[in-house]
Amino acid sequence: MSDFLYYLAAFAVVIGVLVVVHEYGHYAVARLCGVKVLRFSVGFGRAIWLRRFGADQTEWAIGLFPLGGYVKMLDEREAPVAAHELHRAFNRQSVWRRIAIVAAGPLANFLLAIVVYWGVFWHGTEELRPVLGTPPAATAAAAAGVENGERVVKVAGEAVQTWEDVRWRLLQLASDDNDALLEVINERHEIAVRRLDLAAIREAGWEGDAFQRLGLTYFRPQLPPVIGRVLGGSAGERAGLQAGDVFLEIEGEKIATWADVVRIVRAAPGKSLQVLLVRGESELALTAVPDLQEERGRRLGRLGISVQETGQRRDDLTVVVAYGPVDAFGRALHETWEKSVFSLVMLGKMVTGEVSWRNLSGPVTIADYAGQSAKLGIEYYLKFMALVSISLGVLNLLPIPILDGGHLMYYVVEIIKRGPLSERSMEIGQQIGLALLLMLMAFAFYNDINRLISG
Template identity: 70%
Template sequence: MSNFLYYLAAFAVVLGVLVVVHEFGHYLAARWVGVKVLRFSVGFGRPLWAKRFGKDDTEWAIGAFPLGGYVKMLDEREGEVPASDLARSFNRQPVQRRMAIVAAGPLANFLLAIVVYWGLFWHGTEEFKPILGVPVAASPAAAAGLENGELVLKVAGEAVQTWQEMRWVVLQRAAERDEVDLEVVNPHHEIAIRRLDVSSVRLAGWEGDALDRLGLALFRPRLPPILGKVNANSAAAAADLQPGDEILAIDDQPIGSWADVVHSVRQSPGKALVLDVLRGGERILTTVTPMAVDERGREIGRIGAAVSDGGLSRAELVVTVSYGPFSALGKAVAETWDKSTFTLLMIGKMITGEVSWRNISGPVTIADYAGQSARLGIDYYLKFLALVSISLGVLNLLPIPILDGGHLLYYLAEIIKRGPVSEKAMEIGQQIGLALLLMLMAFAFYNDINRLFSG
């Protein structure tokens, strides 16, 4: 239950921030051009909380249904407007002003992403270097000749510093071509070019993790099964395990690495395990019972012990990436632009059938990712927030009636025909837009439920 509440809270914070920022963009633009705002609501339905304040006595409210929000402006189409306020009515504004108000919501989401990325790039983030692990057998990575421990220097001629940068460039190139050249350097400092076939990502409709499909795995050093830390009041402490203990076998099964220990413990929640331990040159037997804990809806075992670092240098595995304030801002703008255009490209490919509709995620999947990123640390959580903010901005600019992009389409038609779109046309458009959104929501919820049961 605590795990569920943690993920729910992480999702609620992301959703709340994105909705407030989006609607605040509309609000500020409306105030800027002189339109009177009647209500600013986070959530729909009956208000759970409401308060009026400000020069225009605007009502600020929190609705019962939290997935979204809205800004209600003075508009003659929605009710009688006093003669003194007619000039401040939304419907009486020039089309350019109405477009500015509508576009301000998505633009606020893009601005949020830029600010978040700017802060992260300026502050600096610690990330894994793009060091490759053992490629999956019979995978494109194995066919390309990639080897364990190779450091990727460039992808398609573009320099990369981190695993996430490498991942992002591979994804971008996979959308354009069938093969990508990776420039790598092996542990012996020999540089080589590996040609990676990335066509399988596109042929599979971009389903699942693209790097997993390509057989690209992050390097994980082989750690000896030696304890480095034992938590107080843990299962390991109850079994009298101590730092420096080397685990030779579990239930008479030989142990070769710390990964073997983790696997055995995770698979045995609440089950007593007999450990053959080497301590100070003497072999002893002890029994440990892993505590059962919930991990994303699945019960696993934990004993409360960490591995010894084995003398590994952290600097060999991670890198801190940071920029000056002006370089960080340029990098943030470029990052937001790249992810926006890639999102738009994927939506286009989804429409043409090149990308599977199973990639659409609903609130359950987004909440899961929010919780996972929050557990990884504030840097990952903020990057997730920026990515979802970009997705929300792009989605709202799509030319679908009901969405901001649909309203912008109406206003563009108004400019071209030099007159407002008829109410009948707008009504039909609203019905079409609503049908499309309901269809998207149905796909999203179906995919969420499918992922819950299929994993």
């Protein structure tokens, strides 16, 4: 229950911030253009909280259904307008002012992403270096000859610093290219080039973890099976395990590295495991029952023990990525632009069938990722918020009637034909747009439920 509430809170903050920013974009530009705003609402349906502020007594409200929001402006098409306020009606504004007001919402989302990325890049984050592990057999990484401990320094000629850099560059390449050249350096400081076939990503319709499909795993140092710490109240403490214990066998299987311990324990939630270990100069037999832990729909075992630190330097596996204020701003602009373009490309591939519609995510999946990123730290949570903000901006600019992009499409047609569309045409457009939006929402909810069931 505590995890559920944590994830729900993380999701609520993300959605709340993004909706407020989006709608405030509309509100601020409407006010600049002299349009009277009647209501600013976060959420739809009956207002559960409402206050009036300002000279216009604008209603500020929180709706019963929080997934979205709206800004209601004075408009003759919705209700009669007093003669002395006609100049403040939205429908009486020039087409360029209406374009500015409607476009301000999505642009506010892009601006938020830029500001968030700027702050994160300026502050700096500790990231994993792109050090590769031994790939599973019969995968693209195995076929490319990837070896445990190799660090990626370039992808398709572009320098990379972090694991996330490699992931992002490969996703970009997979949308157009059949393979990617990875320049790597091993622990002996030898440089090699690995040709990685990217077909596995496209063949699955871009479903699932792209790295997993390619066989790219993170480096796992061959740590000795020595316990460094036992958490209080954990299954390990109940079994009598202590710091300094060395595993010899679990369930009769010889233990060579800490990875063997992790593999066996994770596969045995709630099961009694016979453990043979060395403590001091004596061998000792114990029985341990791993606690059950739910992780993204999977049932895993956990003893609550950690490995003893070795001589592996932290700097070998992590890097702090930080920029000065000017470079951080440039990086933020670049990041926002690239993510926006990639989102559009993926949406286009969904329409053409190259990308599976099962990649479409709804509120449940977003809440899951919100909670996961929040647990990793504030920097990861903010970067997740920026990514969702970009997605919201891109989605709202699609030329679908009922969305901001649909209204912008009407205004472009109005400029071309030098006159507004007929009420009937706009009404038909709204009906089509609503049907498309409901269809997208249905797909997203179906995918969420399917992920929950299948894990």
